[in-house]
Structures are given as C-alpha cells and as structure tokens.
Amino acid sequence: MTASPPAPQEPLTPGRGTRLDPWYASYAERTHGMKASEIRALFSVANRPEVVSLAGGMPYLAGLPMEIVAEVTDRLLRERGAVALQYGSGQGDVALREQITTVMAEEGITSHPDDVVVTTGSQQALDLVTRIFVDPGDVVVAEAPSYVGALGVFRAYQADVVHVEMDDDGLVPEALEATLTRLAAEGRRVKLLYTVPNFHNPGGTTLSLERRPQVVEIARRHGVLVLEDNPYGLLGFDDLTENPVMPALHSYNPQGVVYLGSFSKTFAPGYRVGWALAPHAVRERLVLASESAILCPSNMSQMSIATYLSTCDWRGQVKSYREVYRERRDATLHALAEHMPHATWTRPAGGFYTWVTLPEGLDAQAMLPRAVTELVAYVPGTAFYADGTGHRYMRLSYCYPTPERIHEGVRRLANVVNAELDLVRMFGTGGAGTRLAGTLNPGPNQA
Amino acid sequence: MTASPPAPQEPLTPGRGTRLDPWYASYAERTHGMKASEIRALFSVANRPEVVSLAGGMPYLAGLPMEIVAEVTDRLLRERGAVALQYGSGQGDVALREQITTVMAEEGITSHPDDVVVTTGSQQALDLVTRIFVDPGDVVVAEAPSYVGALGVFRAYQADVVHVEMDDDGLVPEALEATLTRLAAEGRRVKLLYTVPNFHNPGGTTLSLERRPQVVEIARRHGVLVLEDNPYGLLGFDDLTENPVMPALHSYNPQGVVYLGSFSKTFAPGYRVGWALAPHAVRERLVLASESAILCPSNMSQMSIATYLSTCDWRGQVKSYREVYRERRDATLHALAEHMPHATWTRPAGGFYTWVTLPEGLDAQAMLPRAVTELVAYVPGTAFYADGTGHRYMRLSYCYPTPERIHEGVRRLANVVNAELDLVRMFGTGGAGTRLAGTLNPGPNQA
DSSP: OOOOOOOOOSOOOOTTSOSSOTTGGGSOGGGGGOOOOHHHHHHHHHTSTTSEEOSOOOOOOTTSOHHHHHHHHHHHHHHHHHHHTSOOOSSOOHHHHHHHHHHHHTTTOOOOGGGEEEEEHHHHHHHHHHHHHOOTTOEEEEEESOOHHHHHHHHHTTOEEEEEEEETTEEOHHHHHHHHHHHHHTTOOEEEEEEOOSSOTTTOOOOOTTHHHHHHHHHHHTTOEEEEEOSSTTOBOSOTTTSOOOOOGGGGOGGGEEEEEESTTTTOGGGOEEEEEOOHHHHHHHHHHHHHHHSSOOHHHHHHHHHHHHHSOHHHHHHHHHHHHHHHHHHHHHHHHHHOTTOEEOOOSBSSEEEEEOOTTOOHHHHHHHHHHTTEEOEEGGGGOTTSOOTTEEEEEOSSSOHHHHHHHHHHHHHHHHHHHHHHHHHSSOSSOSOOOSOOOOOGGGO | OOOOOOOOOSOOOOTTSOSSOTTGGGSOGGGGGOOOOHHHHHHHHHTSTTSEEOSOOOOOOTTSOHHHHHHHHHHHHHHHHHHHTSOOOSSOOHHHHHHHHHHHHTTTOOOOGGGEEEEEHHHHHHHHHHHHHOOTTOEEEEEESOOHHHHHHHHHTTOEEEEEEEETTEEOHHHHHHHHHHHHHTTOOEEEEEEOOSSOTTTOOOOOTTHHHHHHHHHHHTTOEEEEEOSSTTOBOSOTTTSOOOOOGGGGOGGGEEEEEESTTTTOGGGOEEEEEOOHHHHHHHHHHHHHHHSSOOHHHHHHHHHHHHHSOHHHHHHHHHHHHHHHHHHHHHHHHHHOTTOEEOOOSBSSEEEEEOOTTOOHHHHHHHHHHTTEEOEEGGGGOTTSOOTTEEEEEOSSSOHHHHHHHHHHHHHHHHHHHHHHHHHSSOSSOSOOOSOOOOOGGGO
C-alpha cells in the first residue's frame, strides 16, 4: 500500500539557519539553554558492563515478583482490557488516586483523591508545576546541591535558581530565611522553594524533624510555595518501630505545599507513574496543563499499578527494597572508609545516594574521563548546581550494583583520586585535563 | 509506621492570593490563558450511557484481540520484565523506533530510527515541538478549523494562531501563500505551519495529491517549518489497491517537516505512545526537551507495542478498524441525509469525523445544552478556532457509537436543530440562550 512519493524538491535552506541546522534561528529562546553535555557521551561508555556505574539512579528490579506482576497484568487485560487500553481521565484513574492517598498516609499525609493528579513519572509533575508558576526570570530557591532533573526543568522555563545551604540535617532554616529576605529586598519574584527533604538526591541527607515546621513556616511567611519532592520517603533504612517515617512537609501546611510522589522507586519506573498532591485551585491548573501536555496519563500503566497495589503485598515489597538498599549503602560506606581516607561523605539513612567531598584541589568533573578509563563512573557535583560550582563533589549511587561491584568500583575510584592527589601535591593541579563544557541534562542515567 | 504530624500552623494566606486560590497571583503569565470550559461540565453529563455521544474521539477497541494482547504482554513481563519495568532511553526504545520506520513506510516515508523520538502520545510531541520553537507572540499558522488539542498547546506557549482557509481538498495553497506573505510584511515571526493532511480533525477532509507539494513548497519558501500531524493516515476507507495511501508531506521535504504519528488510533490509546520524525538537529532538541519533561517514555508501553507489532498481524487489525469506521461513517452520512436536509457536511474518506455546517442563524455552541438535554452530544465548532469564530459548525465523531446509536443520535440532533430553526424563523434568533464562555480545553473526550 505504499505510494511512491514524487521526487523531493531542492533541499530546504531557510535564510535564518545554519548548514548543520537549517532551523537554528527558529528556536524559542528557552531552547538555546538546552545543551547536550559532553558528560553525556561519557555515560554512554559508562553503560558498558565492564564499567562499575555508581552514576545511575536505576532501581534494582531483580527483587520484583515478576511472575505475580505478569499474572496481575494478564488478568487486567482479559477482564478490563477495553478500559485499560482506552483514553482515560486527564487527572488520572480515580481508583489509583484513592490508593495514592493510602500510600501518602504512611508519611502522615491526610489527603483526598480529588487533590491528586497522576503524571508521567514525578518528572512530569515537576514540569507541570514549573509550567504553571514560573515566568522567565522568576526565582526558584533550591538546596545546594539539588536534583539535576529539577534543575533541568527550571532552566527549561528560564527560571533563575538560587541555592541555599544544606548540612547533615538538610536545608538550613537560617540560610533560607536570609536568602528569601535578600531576594525580597532585591525585588525578585520567588515562586517556588524546591526541596527533597528525605534521603536527598544527590546529598544523601534528611531534613531533621525539628527543622521541618521551620522551613514550612519561613516559606509561608514569604509567600513562597513549597515544592516537596519525595520519591524516596518510604525507603528509609532505620528500624521503623523505633524511628518513624518523617512527616512530610505537606502535613504542616497543605495549602502551602505541592507534594510530589512516585512509584518509580517503591515499585518500578518503567510504567512512568508519579503524582502531585496540590491545593485545590492549583490542582485544577495542573490538570489543565497536563491535558495540554499529554491529554491523559496511560490507563494501562495506572491500572497495572492499581491492580498490583490492591492485590499484592506492596508494603512487603518496599520492605525488601529497603533491605537491599541498606546492604548496598553499608557496602558503599565501608568501601569509602577503607579506600578513600582523604575524602568525606554523607551517611544516608535511606534512598540511593551518598555525596562525596574530594580533597581540596581535586575536580570531580575534570576527573571523570580518567575514572571512566579506569572503569568506574559517577556523576560530578557540577551537575547539581545551577551556578557552575560543585567541582569538588561527586554523587555515588549504590542502588543498582551489587555490594561486591560497589566495593570494586570504590576501589577503582580511589585509585583515580589518589593518582590525582599525587599530581596535585607535585604540581598544584590535577592531571585530568581541561574541564568539560556544558551543563548536564537529566537523563534516566541520572534520575 | 505513620508518624503523627505536629498541629498545622495558621492557614496560609500569602498577600498576593485570593480567598479561593491563595496562589492566584503567583501563576505564570501562560497559566492565565488556561481556563476550564463551561462546555466541559456538559461533557461529563454527555458521558452518561443514555446520551449518544458524537463528541468523543475514543477509538472503538472492542475489535482488539484482547486474548492475544494479554498473551503477548504476559510473555514480555516473564521474559524481559526487568527491562520493561526499568527506566529507558529518553529518545525511546530502539526496537520500537525501527518498527515505527516500517509503519511510516506505508505512507511513503523513508526514515531512520535515529530520527524518531517516541513520545507520551503524539500530544506530547505537539507540546515538545511547540516548546522548542515558539516564543510568546510567535505565530503558528493552522487550518480553519484546527485540532482542539493543538490549539490548546499553542495557547499554552502563548503563540498567536492564524487560521488559513480549507476546502474539500484541504488547505488552500493560495490562501496559505497570501497569509504567509501578509504576516511577513507585518514583520511577524511565523514558526510553524500546523496541518492535519489526512482525514482532518475536525474537518473530515483530505489534502489533495496535487496540493501536497504546493503546500510544502510555499512553507519552504517562507522558511516555515511544517508540523504534519497524521494520526489517522492509515485509516482510509477507499479500496487501497485503486487509491493508494497519500504520500506524507514529509516525503516531499524531510528537512522541512516534523511528522507526528501515533498508535492511539491504529492500535490503542491506553499505552500513550506516539512519535515525532524530525530533521536531525531538531530531533536532538526534542530529545533534550522530552528528558526535561518526563525523563523517558514508558518502557513497558513501548515494549508492549513493539512486541505486538512484531508478533501479531497489525496490518490485519488496521484493516478491520478501517472496516468498522467505514460502516460508521456511512451510517453517519445516511442519517444526516435523512434527517438534516437544511445542513451540509463533509464526506470523510477516512478517520473519525465529519464537519457539519448548520443553517444560517444557528449557533452550535449555544445549542449544545439543549442537545444534551435531548440526549445527544457533539463538539461545537468554536472549539476548533483560536479566534472565537466557528459558531455555525459542529464536529460529529462516528468512531465510538454503533451504527444504530449513530442513527438515533443524528435523529435526536435533527430534532434539536429543527426546533432551533423554527425559533429562528419566528423570532430571528435561536432559543438556546446565552453563549457559553471559555475556550474548550482538549480532554480525552475531544481527542
């Protein structure tokens, strides 16, 4: 049934373009901020099996009961296939939204399904919240460092990100207060405080119980909406009978917080299902924005997860994930203590990441090509700052490799660090060559 | 494991908000253009089973071989579940992208998987193309009328839509030339020509073979990128041995056209899988924009479709869809001829829609509440114009109801039209009351 097309006309060369990209001059202003990073090319190498990747944020799925997931999906398609494969509601499947309120109750959140919007991963929720709030030049305040994928979204909407200091207890309230006061005095419009309070990506830290109401209150007083991103909240490693799950920021002021959740870490990312819980009027805008962006989230994905949640022991699955990741966190901390005496690092109580501070004079971004040559990969700290700083840091992810591989990876990394240190001591500068240009775009590798 | 949150602080009342929406004054400028339509509320009524809905664009899925889909999915999860449920590539699964090039070859498109970006439905592709090209105030040229979901995207990016006349042979080249010349003289930046060349939504018309190279050439000469939206291209009703599938606009000038395709109409919308085929440099930007928006499309959805395409007779399924929709198109045209002698309508050679012109003096938007009271629904023409016109038109969808229901729906609609006509003849104006305010947001109902 193929028709042969007429011969093409002469090639297109609109006057405004370039030889490599005829449409170069047609792009929107926001597009010129989107750059593929040189680091990206390195990561494609880092995906080779001989490389120990401490870079990716891919959850460990081998522990999923695949037989049960297959059975559940089979029944879904046979019994309700014509609904699962059809268009659905822009806001998301109501049965799933009800279950999401149950999941959030584990973190002290009282919510109604009407105020939940299901999104294509919580990344889309980040995009939609930014879309409805941020004009070019508006300020988003975020921890230093901050999630690379969120920084990418803020950049795409031409926001100015202003970082606020974080320590082992998370965002520092005094620093937040000082920053918001200064920005107000400068007449800047601060639209959002973006924060990852639990098992921070990339910091590995958790906002202390004491600071939670302080942070919410400071934002409230300054009229700044809190964007609470919490993909890892249920993945804490402590004994939960002694040390309860931290209350979400949302629970202190539901009208002042948009809360983002995700099934990517507690179940599986391949469905791309996350959500936003928002004040009523904001939720209405989010639904309109989402319908414009994608019409509706996948019914098949949503109903697969809803069926899994209602028929399987999902709390047991989350518990087994916690045990896997705790073992890997321990392996990482042991290996760092054994091999990297000159560095320091955070001690995550949950989640996927630890944040390593290199000895003075080292540059994690410049060192990356050498590390990949030595068959180990990480994400340099620069990816997590909007202001071009962060060279001395690296994020190590322990979620995907086995404890043995983690140990081997940290050992290789230590060799690279030590070789760099020798050069610094001898010549006053590292040997890894020039800095790589370009900001890191969020890819699944860095999720 | 629930922690009881401390008592909430005093309720938030940022100075800039309103009583109903404390965040009202914080929204981005683009957000104030997003309005829930009063029509929307009517559609929720229209979903009641006693209403014959000629409004929705939901494909008819009862014809899908659900047993086979369930088997294919079961095998996918058991054999490759750990990949299907994991994060994937931002550009999309390479196996699916290869199959997409085969699907596009049916319409005369020669393409490489590297130039395909998989998206969350082709709606997301529309969003991403607009995102990378359109600054506020830029012009998008589109047919009059045009797909409501595309108009919503253009509005979300603050584009000015300028409509160009269409007739039974599709977009009128002379009108396109005149419009682009006028806009250039006015110094406007025209970024995109958005067009649905096959079985137009909502027009039901198809761009003639003769006009295709003309339209592409006019856009090329004016340096305007063509955005070719083709969800229905394979759903033509004519005998394909005599009347081949029309060549895509893309086949005339691959460097000047971004082509959008979708599995929503040829397979099923519930997976939310569509794609864009774009010139190389544009494709790179689309991938960066998509990673920022959603990280990556669903592996589970993509691999489900890839497995279906490679193991099932998808061409046979498309053929059976064509037969179902042709029968329903015929039912619609017969019913219109029988019951609506005072109206005119297009005769679609494929796709889901016919476009009805009401007798002078009638207003399809004002008439809608009365129609819903009479248990029939349609989408008024105003939804498909960015300039507030279109009151005399309505879109009738025949994709979802059975031929019997279509006949009954058109009969009910004719009663409403005739009653309105009587009023117009007596009093010079219809009786349906005041016009509904608000533009129609694209929802799954109007896809």
